[in-house]
Amino acid sequence: MNAQRVALLTDSCADIPANLIKKYDIHVVPLRLLFSDGEYEDGVSITAKEVYRRLPMEIPKTSLPSGERIEGIFRAIREKGYEKVIAVNFSGGLSGTANMVRLVGEQFVGLEVAAFDTLSGSLGTGMTVLQAARWLEERRSFVQVCRAVQQIIRTTTVFFCIDTLEYLQKGGRIGLITSFAGSLLNIKPIISFAPSGELINVAKVRGRKLAVQKMVGMAAGLVQEGAAFNLAVAHGDSPAEFKELRALAKAEIPGALSLFEGEIDGTLGVYTGPHLLGVGVQLLPDGLFPED
Numbered sequence: 001m002n003a004q005r006v007a008l009l010t011d012s013c014a015d016i017p018a019n020l021i022k023k024y025d026i027h028v029v030p031l032r033l034l035f036s037d038g039e040y041e042d043g044v045s046i047t048a049k050e051v052y053r054r055l056p057m058e059i060p061k062t063s064l065p066s067g068e069r070i071e072g073i074f075r076a077i078r079e080k081g082y083e084k085v086i087a088v089n090f091s092g093g094l095s096g097t098a099n100m101v102r103l104v105g106e107q108f109v110g111l112e113v114a115a116f117d118t119l120s121g122s123l124g125t126g127m128t129v130l131q132a133a134r135w136l137e138e139r140r141s142f143v144q145v146c147r148a149v150q151q152i153i154r155t156t157t158v159f160f161c162i163d164t165l166e167y168l169q170k171g172g173r174i175g176l177i178t179s180f181a182g183s184l185l186n187i188k189p190i191i192s193f194a195p196s197g198e199l200i201n202v203a204k205v206r207g208r209k210l211a212v213q214k215m216v217g218m219a220a221g222l223v224q225e226g227a228a229f230n231l232a233v234a235h236g237d238s239p240a241e242f243k244e245l246r247a248l249a250k251a252e253i254p255g256a257l258s259l260f261e262g263e264i265d266g267t268l269g270v271y272t273g274p275h276l277l278g279v280g281v282q283l284l285p286d287g288l289f290p291e292d
Contacts, residue, residue: 001025001080004136004141004142005082005083006142007085008086008088008136009027009089010027011030011031012042012043013089013097013268014129015268016262024133024136024137026133029070030043031097032063035058035060040060048263048265048269049237051269055167055269055274060270062095070100078111086132086146086149087101087102090121091120091121091193098115099117102115119193119195119196121268122262122264122278123260123262123278124157124193124280127156128156130258131152132149140289144291155283156282157282158232158278159190159278159280160272160278161276162272162275163273163275167271167272168272186207187204189204190202190211190218191272212241212245216249217252222283227283228257230258230259230260230284231280231282232279232281233279234278234279236274236277246261264278
């Protein structure tokens, strides 16, 4: 436990590796996946790999965690001796999870809860949680970290290269993405999060390899020379391509303060389909802690 007695809470869509969850004692609220044979908790009773394996046969429905599940995690946090919670959650443009955590936190007795909607997912949410953890490790106060988290949510951008819009259309998560007939032409969409937290397509490239290069180039274009930033890369059931993506991102976007590697969770995988590749940058502007 950190000296400030501040706990971190996120959800299964943050895609934080187990070793980092353990290191920083991050509390994870699992979203739910509803298959025909029953209900599963993302990352708890079903793995992302299993979800991807089952997608060709069945696209499950997704559901936010119950209020009781969230309340139970808050109770566990309180019983550990924490006094405050910083909750950093999946985009409200795709899920009601962030709002549910906020509502339960407001009513929970014994903890001061600050809840944030990252308006992002996977890499964007995970980077923000881990940066908050590092600040707490540096003994930044609850108020300082909350203020800084609010700022870096606005300077965090993620891009995903997906094979097809089929899953977004079938799952009703097409959001602000413009549909196009690209499968016959091998056109690959690159998507990101709009300011509203909905998904939006930002580029269309012919061929998977060129699409990945374009995606990394777009991320690199956000980082000015000398800027402080975090870098993140992730994949959904594409480990071989992920190695190539990681090498490309490190070469094209050098100088990151930290590199976060994740595997896309089952919930986001249901929306986008398998073989997802992602890259994200999180700018850490000057003045996050003006009192220094």
